[in-house]
Amino acid sequence: MSAVISTRGLAKSYGETKALRPTDLEIPLGRVVGVIGANGAGKTTMLNCILGLLSYEGELSVLGREPYKDRAQLMHEVSYIADVATLPRWMKVGQILDFVEGVHPKFDRAACEARLTKTKVRKDARVRTLSKGMLAQLHLAIVMAIDARLLVLDEPTLGLDILFRKNFYETLISEYFDDSRTILITTHQVEEIEQILTHAIFIKDGDVVVNASMDELAEQILAVEVSPDQEEAAEALGPIHKRKSLGRIIYTFEGQSREALEALGQVHRLGLADMFVAKMQG
Amino acid sequence: MPVFFQLLKREAIEHRNGMILTPLIVAALIALTMLFGSITGSQMIDIELSPSDRAEIMEELQEELDEENVQVETALGIGLFTLSVPLLGISLIVSLFMLLGSLYDERSERSILFWKSMPVSDTATVLSKLVTGALLIPFAAAIVSFGVQLFALLVGSIFGSVNNLPIGFGVWTMAPIFKVWWTITMLIFFGGLWAAPFLSWLLLASSWAPRTPFLVAFVPIAAVSLLEALFNKTSWFITSVADRFSGAGLLERLGERLEAFEEYGERGLDGSDLFISFGDIGAILAMPGLWIGLIIAAGFTAGAIHIRRTKTL
Numbered sequence: 256m257s258a259v260i261s262t263r264g265l266a267k268s269y270g271e272t273k274a275l276r277p278t279d280l281e282i283p284l285g286r287v288v289g290v291i292g293a294n295g296a297g298k299t300t301m302l303n304c305i306l307g308l309l310s311y312e313g314e315l316s317v318l319g320r321e322p323y324k325d326r327a328q329l330m331h332e333v334s335y336i337a338d339v340a341t342l343p344r345w346m347k348v349g350q351i352l353d354f355v356e357g358v359h360p361k362f363d364r365a366a367c368e369a370r371l372t373k374t375k376v377r378k379d380a381r382v383r384t385l386s387k388g389m390l391a392q393l394h395l396a397i398v399m400a401i402d403a404r405l406l407v408l409d410e411p412t413l414g415l416d417i418l419f420r421k422n423f424y425e426t427l428i429s430e431y432f433d434d435s436r437t438i439l440i441t442t443h444q445v446e447e448i449e450q451i452l453t454h455a456i457f458i459k460d461g462d463v464v465v466n467a468s469m470d471e472l473a474e475q476i477l478a479v480e481v482s483p484d485q486e487e488a489a490e491a492l493g494p495i496h497k498r499k500s501l502g503r504i505i506y507t508f509e510g511q512s513r514e515a516l517e518a519l520g521q522v523h524r525l526g527l528a529d530m531f532v533a534k535m536q537g
Numbered sequence: 538m539p540v541f542f543q544l545l546k547r548e549a550i551e552h553r554n555g556m557i558l559t560p561l562i563v564a565a566l567i568a569l570t571m572l573f574g575s576i577t578g579s580q581m582i583d584i585e586l587s588p589s590d591r592a593e594i595m596e597e598l599q600e601e602l603d604e605e606n607v608q609v610e611t612a613l614g615i616g617l618f619t620l621s622v623p624l625l626g627i628s629l630i631v632s633l634f635m636l637l638g639s640l641y642d643e644r645s646e647r648s649i650l651f652w653k654s655m656p657v658s659d660t661a662t663v664l665s666k667l668v669t670g671a672l673l674i675p676f677a678a679a680i681v682s683f684g685v686q687l688f689a690l691l692v693g694s695i696f697g698s699v700n701n702l703p704i705g706f707g708v709w710t711m712a713p714i715f716k717v718w719w720t721i722t723m724l725i726f727f728g729g730l731w732a733a734p735f736l737s738w739l740l741l742a743s744s745w746a747p748r749t750p751f752l753v754a755f756v757p758i759a760a761v762s763l764l765e766a767l768f769n770k771t772s773w774f775i776t777s778v779a780d781r782f783s784g785a786g787l788l789e790r791l792g793e794r795l796e797a798f799e800e801y802g803e804r805g806l807d808g809s810d811l812f813i814s815f816g817d818i819g820a821i822l823a824m825p826g827l828w829i830g831l832i833i834a835a836g837f838t839a840g841a842i843h844i845r846r847t848k849t850l
Contacts, residue, residue, distance in 0.1 A: 326659075330656035346550060
């Protein structure tokens with residue numbers, strides 16, 4: 256089975272509102288995919304469909320299963336953090352580990368405990384007494400100790416400080432990710448995950464508008480600093496975005512060759528956040 | 538079924554206060570009352586009874602004991618049952634609120650997102666909650682009440698021997714302790730089955746309720762009862778609901794016997810009449826009401842499973 260996630264016309268509507276428009280995706284193993292979109296663009300809707308938490312229209316196969324019908328079986332191979340602070344507040348840390356160990360055959364308790372010893376999370380602490388950061392550390396330690404093929408993280412670092420966030424993503428890549436797994440991440444802190452992504456998906460108003468590797472994106476979406484006298488020539492090439500800065504005009508192009516753009520001025524690579532802004536506003 | 542066991546264990550952790558702590562506190566109160574009563578009782582015997590009165594009472598007691606052991610056994614059995622009643626009654630209330638909260642709380646605290654990330658089916662989850670409410674909570678209360686019974690026998694036997702009553706440590710051989718335990722265990726088991734339609738209705742309300750599952754569960758019951766009272770001038774529905782919840786229908790047989798015991802007590806009654814026999818189990822299993830209830834319960838439970846599966850947030 257090559258594709259972890261495969262969709263054909265995957266869509267979700269709430270009455271008249273189209274939360275996700277028909278989407279075709281093929282995501283194989285060995286990718287770290289950033290799902291990027293504005294608030295309410297449909298990121299969480301898409302992820303919740305993939306996790307079997309939401310019904311949907313169209314075809315969706317995750318590791319060969321239909322998530323909505325087969326959620327329990329699918330969870331042997333998929334782990335996720337769908338929101339901040341979803342761990343049961345009335346349990347003790349050790350009791351949660353007991354439970355996961357009891358119900359999940361692919362949970363490596365020793366690995367989880369080893370990771371927790373590097374944090375301030377104590378096993379006899381009740382979850383409700385943990386800080387936001389400790390909760391995230393605990394939840395991450397649990398999902399990373401599950402030998403899953405697909406890991407889905409929906410805003411996993413919301414409300415956490417920058418040091419923690421950096422450490423979180425570094426650990427994820429150095430200690431968890433390999434060719435046998437795929438990770439799907441959504442976050443608003445696009446700059447922070449840019450370095451770890453292999454692919455990015457942009458969602459705009461329920462539509463997947465970009466689905467490409469980071470290398471492809473870096474090739475395809477380029478910015479050019481154009482002096483005012485070149486403005487007409489630049490406009491002729493059909494930029495997707497334009498902004499003015501310190502007397503210069505910066506155009507963003509998609510799918511234009513670097514050579515053609517170099518004739519207009521200095522060509523820049525764009526950060527993921529700038530690509531996103533260009534695509535969304537263009 | 539190891540996963541199911543894990544689910545029951547989780548319920549026991551979540552509901553440890555209602556399931557274990559509450560019965561223990563009530564048991565401690567009962568035990569203290571008994572202790573206090575026996576101490577003041579001993580003092581009263583010493584102070585207030587003249588030696589001749591005392592001898593007379595002893596004689597009467599001895600006569601009764603000589604006459605028919607069975608009657609003493611039955612009286613002791615009723616005493617032991619009585620000690621369990623408050624604890625079992627409280628466990629009904631605990632179960633009611635546990636079930637009303639079960640599928641609602643996990644949505645309101647959002648932990649459902651964590652539970653659903655585990656390879657555990659909605660069916661197993663919902664059934665574990667039903668089993669906890671219907672059987673586990675009452676059984677926990679029963680086990681605590683068995684402890685209270687043993688404590689009562691201990692206090693009673695010490696009281697008896699200290700005061701030179703004809704029945705002292707003899708209560709240990711005369712008290713039908715295992716028959717009482719067997720009967721209570723069977724009552725809880727079949728009581729749970731009998732109450733299943735009501736309990737699974739609570740579960741269904743809990744799975745669906747946008748807020749206050751208590752109202753979602755009881756407003757329809759109140760509405761149907763009211764309509765029946767208004768238009769039909771009867772109260773069949775509310776009586777049936779109360780019967781299911783309290784297990785009254787099941788206790789009917791036992792109730793008849795208790796009446797018989799009061800009437801014929803003087804003549805002595807076969808003590809085995811007080812306890813559930815295999816014949817009784819057969820009779821319970823032959824009650825159509827039990828099976829109709831279970832079918833209704835299966836429907837409500839299937840509904841709760843469906844809602845738990847489809848309504849995550």
